[in-house]
Amino acid sequence: MRQATVYIDSDALQYNLNRVKQLAPHSKIVSMVKANAYGHGVKDCLAALDATDAFGVASLEEALEIRQLGYIQPITLIEGVFSEDEMQQVIEHKLECIVHHNQQVEWLIQQQQAYNALGLKVWVKLNSGMNRLGFKVTEIIDVIQRLKAEGFTCVLAMHFANADADHPLNEQQKQQFLHVKQACDPILASCCNSAAIYKYPELHFDFVRPGIMLYGASPFADRNVHELDLKPVMTLSAEIIALNQIQQGEYVGYGSSYTASCTSNIAIVSIGYGDGYPRAYVKPNFVAIDQQLVAVVGRVSMDMIAIDVTHINTDIGTPVELWGKHRLVDDVAAANGTISYELLCRLSNRPIRTLI
Ligand SMILES: Cc1ncc(COP(=O)(O)O)c(C=O)c1O
Incomplete structure (x- = not known):
């Protein structure tokens, strides 16, 4: 038989998850398993990541695969739902949405009772300069106040464009995030991917969202996995x-x-x-x-x-x-x-x- 083989080392995956726990001991861990667990095979990886607090995926289909495999941890849809219809499935399968535009907010508010009755959090995305997804700093405080008034538990969420490098935008993103967090206090908060977990311990807050470091690859161009004490999976x-x-x-x-x-x-x-x-x-x-x-x-x-x-x-x-x-x-x-x-x-x- 032709031998081209992908070996997945579940001990290494667990080791890396423990590294996240060591680095961010006071935060819950949302393990990013989107894109078939970064190509590692979501089925194999979920078992090794069972000690995580939650999973993060990019679509409803990815979330449903996790539920079908029998995992009951919270799952965050990091791009939210793509249509109103998907909200029914969100409720049925107990999934947590990000909202990054107004239409998603309206769809969510229509499901307010069912969503809140399940104790689900809503992640509200700040666009602090990456200009991909999210509400601008001038809009987001109103959105959060409206959601809070409707009884939602909100998580202020943000993603760094350059957490792996020194870039002037980092400081702007950080300041905007802290400003919104303070203005919306009390609010849960999450802004760290793998690079930011290493780089900004002061920003770990309630949830960290590691992806690449779980799989034992480096988020930095100038620091290899051995220096970061990670194991290739x-x-x-x-x-x-x-x-x-x-x-x-x-x-x-x-x-x-x-x-x-x-x-x-x-x-x-x-x-x-x-x-x-x-x-x-x-x-x-x-x-x-x-x-x-x-x-x-x-x-x-x-x-x-x-x-x-x-x-x-x-x-x-x-x-x-x-x-x-x-x-x-x-x-x-x-x-x-x-x-x-x-x-x-x-x-x-x-x-x-x-x-x-
Ligand atoms: C919103 C969000 N959070 C966290 C991550 C994980 O990033 P990383 O794999 O660099 O840790 C990603 C990855 O693209 C993401 O989009």
Whole structure:
């Protein structure tokens, strides 16, 4: 059988959840499991994340999948509902909405009795400068006061555009959030994703919303997961299916973009962009074999890549780590001009999935 396998390490996931607890001991944890748990497979991840306080997803469908799997924790729809009809399901399945525009507020108020009777919180999104979703600082206080008057329990929610970096917008976002929080006091509050959990301990408030750190990838370009004391959850693995010795001047792969500079041993590995392995590497890219880094050479094909194994012992069947504990997904992403989030989320369903 063709070996392209995604291993999910549930101990690592639990370890990372505990790291969130250590970093934010006084906050409840809303574990972000949207996009199929960042590509890790929501079914496998939910069990390992059972100790979380709540889950965060991007759509009703994602929330219903969690309910169908039997999990009863609170679930926040981080974009809210997309139509009035969805409010019925929100009530039926006990889901918590974000409201980020006025129509959502009206839909919610129509369900006020049922929603409040279930003890659900409503998350009210502040647009403090990211300009994606939310009410402007000049509007949100009225929205919150109206919701409070209708008996809703509100959570003031905000998302940093640059929590992973030093950017002047950070201070503006923080000040706007604190201003609204104070003006609406008492109110529950939540503004920290993974990067902000590390960077702004003073802003953890009632709920933190970790995503990428749970999966053992770094939210920062300049700090790796070892420095952050996180463990990679996913290993993408394949194996060597052919070995070719080639002479100086011979080519490898489509476009003949790689030319051997000396006699070389080239191994062909059973993974390609059809599995979700990125094709666009812009800097030298590597895989790991027995903890050693080995260079990818030539173009990535749909089902195969070539690696230069001239200096190591390998054979047909040797396992190759595309990313995992020895070749970090963050480094593969950097070599491909992208971020780990994208690589993890866009794996195809072709690799076999195994929970360890
Ligand atoms: C509203 C919101 N909160 C939290 C997160 C988690 O972010 P991260 O994966 O960077 O921790 C996201 C991710 O996109 C988000 O959209």
